[in-house]
Amino acid sequence: MPIFEYNCNHCKKEFERLVFAGEEGNVLCPECTSADITKKMSATSFMGASIGTCASDAPRQFS
Numbered sequence: 001m002p003i004f005e006y007n008c009n010h011c012k013k014e015f016e017r018l019v020f021a022g023e024e025g026n027v028l029c030p031e032c033t034s035a036d037i038t039k040k041m042s043a044t045s046f047m048g049a050s051i052g053t054c055a056s057d058a059p060r061q062f063s
């Protein structure tokens with residue numbers, strides 16, 4: 001199950017959401033409930049695609 005990172009364009013809050021298939025359009029900001037959010041591509045997604053294993057165990061990068 002993919003966890004996506006989002007950026008709220010309204011209050012600038014960053015948050016993560018576990019999103020099931022078909023629910024991507026239903027994500028709201030937990031802070032201000034705005035739907036004006038941007039999904040971010042996480043570095044771990046690219047890592048998992050290239051390595052192929054242990055994607056969920058990859059260390060998180062804190063930017």
Ligand SMILES: [Zn+2]
Nearest residue numbers: 008011029032
């Ligand atoms: Zn917000």
